[in-house]
Amino acid sequence: MTDGQHNGNQQQSNHHAAPRPSPNNDVKADTKGITVKKNDDIAEWYGQVVAKAELADYSSLRGFIVLRPNGYLIWERIQNELNPKITKIGVRNAYFPLLIPESFFKKEAEHAEGFSPEVAWIEKHPDDPERYAIRPTSETIMYDSYSRWVRSWRDLPLRINQWCSVVRWETKDTKMFIRAREFLWQEGHCVYETERECHKETMKYLEFYRQVAEELLAVPVILGKKTDNDKFAGAKATYAIESLMPDGKSLQMGTSHDLGQGFAKSFGISFLGKDGTTQTPWQNSWGFSTRLIGAMVMTHSDDKGLVLPPRLAKNKIAIVPIIFDDTKAQTIAKAKEIQKLLKRYDPVLDDREGYSAGWKYNDHELHGVPLRIELGPKDIAKEQVVLVRRDTGEKKFVPNAQILDEVRHALDAMQANLFEKAKAFLQSSTTEASEWNAFIAGIDGKKLVLAPHCSGAECEAEIKEVTKGVTTRCIPFKGDKPAAGAVCIRCGQKAKYNVYFGRAY
Numbered sequence: 001m002t003d004g005q006h007n008g009n010q011q012q013s014n015h016h017a018a019p020r021p022s023p024n025n026d027v028k029a030d031t032k033g034i035t036v037k038k039n040d041d042i043a044e045w046y047g048q049v050v051a052k053a054e055l056a057d058y059s060s061l062r063g064f065i066v067l068r069p070n071g072y073l074i075w076e077r078i079q080n081e082l083n084p085k086i087t088k089i090g091v092r093n094a095y096f097p098l099l100i101p102e103s104f105f106k107k108e109a110e111h112a113e114g115f116s117p118e119v120a121w122i123e124k125h126p127d128d129p130e131r132y133a134i135r136p137t138s139e140t141i142m143y144d145s146y147s148r149w150v151r152s153w154r155d156l157p158l159r160i161n162q163w164c165s166v167v168r169w170e171t172k173d174t175k176m177f178i179r180a181r182e183f184l185w186q187e188g189h190c191v192y193e194t195e196r197e198c199h200k201e202t203m204k205y206l207e208f209y210r211q212v213a214e215e216l217l218a219v220p221v222i223l224g225k226k227t228d229n230d231k232f233a234g235a236k237a238t239y240a241i242e243s244l245m246p247d248g249k250s251l252q253m254g255t256s257h258d259l260g261q262g263f264a265k266s267f268g269i270s271f272l273g274k275d276g277t278t279q280t281p282w283q284n285s286w287g288f289s290t291r292l293i294g295a296m297v298m299t300h301s302d303d304k305g306l307v308l309p310p311r312l313a314k315n316k317i318a319i320v321p322i323i324f325d326d327t328k329a330q331t332i333a334k335a336k337e338i339q340k341l342l343k344r345y346d347p348v349l350d351d352r353e354g355y356s357a358g359w360k361y362n363d364h365e366l367h368g369v370p371l372r373i374e375l376g377p378k379d380i381a382k383e384q385v386v387l388v389r390r391d392t393g394e395k396k397f398v399p400n401a402q403i404l405d406e407v408r409h410a411l412d413a414m415q416a417n418l419f420e421k422a423k424a425f426l427q428s429s430t431t432e433a434s435e436w437n438a439f440i441a442g443i444d445g446k447k448l449v450l451a452p453h454c455s456g457a458e459c460e461a462e463i464k465e466v467t468k469g470v471t472t473r474c475i476p477f478k479g480d481k482p483a484a485g486a487v488c489i490r491c492g493q494k495a496k497y498n499v500y501f502g503r504a505y
């Protein structure tokens, strides 16, 4: 998918010593394509798309995955989308230590307890007085520094983000991008003078996450608040964006936590206020991870392989010249001219030798390139190209004079189509229930079910138990008020709110 890959192959093909497989044999012996249908076995299909589009691979280290260059490039594109948004409101990127002393963890009791089952500890060195955790998240190590940096109201707001990896010792099976013991993420940690300012920005970061998910990845999300039972360990409130995967499983795509003053008190962060008194600040933290890539892959890709939303794809077009010996020079020259014309879209010119045009079409489809331009001697004679969209397979003959316009239009249309398709699925896969049988019918129909709930933690646990895994996803910002007199879907007590239930990854 990248330029580098193709340049590498070009160099090889100029090397006469390097044997190239014949196109015909290639197609027949091809094991590169996806061999299972998305609708038949989504788990196997997903694994094949990720592996064959060369996004990621399993590692010999159990529970850990490798991000390959194609996958890492997507992560960089996501970084490039979020960074300008957060820096514009004053967030700066920094980096904190990987290891967290055990004593830091114990300063915030709820936080320590919430993370304890999945914390990986490194073996204590004989010279060290205490043991260290590999960060599962960095609140504690960062706030220790903050307690020295924050002195007066003039130091606030303090807004810092770090791009790093964290380790959480998962015992469930590894699923590339969705669940692994180490994953890449960003974590933002801010300190404010007032509760109001803190809350306002907590919501602002969530809105940035919605924009990244919907406008870059074309994955529609539901915005809401986590139940108290499900909120971040040590937080006052957790807000999240949730999406629904094609198999009906819910996926948390990002969270923004209103931390209140709990961590500030535990870590001794205080400031001299404008009125000369010592005050405790308000904090938030917010994060999303490479899981976003998994959601994007699962949502849009198809039986031919990866489908990348155009805004996300770096190389938005593959130009495939159709080569015959007698017209080769002319065709390549024309293809290069078009590549130059479309430079702003980073087009890949695929003039690899020894592969048929059809093989190349499949290869670019597998790797998710949004548009393909086919160009042969007949097209050159007619002063046109063939433009093919990855999402719909739609083919269009485009006169040379209109290439730029048509490409721009096709990229926009594809970005919108992917989002609209996913949004229609999300809408048709959410339902409401006010009594248990309807609730179970919705869950069995692989839907997200909005239902009234009493807010009791035990009741939530009981629902999870009897349904073998159904959990609350979020209390939506819209539609959270239960109808007058509504009772809890499970226990029949007075309902406190409407909450989405579903099965999750």
Ligand SMILES: [Zn+2]
Residues within 6 Å of the ligand: 453, 454, 455, 456, 459, 460, 488, 489, 490, 491, 492, 493
């Ligand atoms: Zn209940």
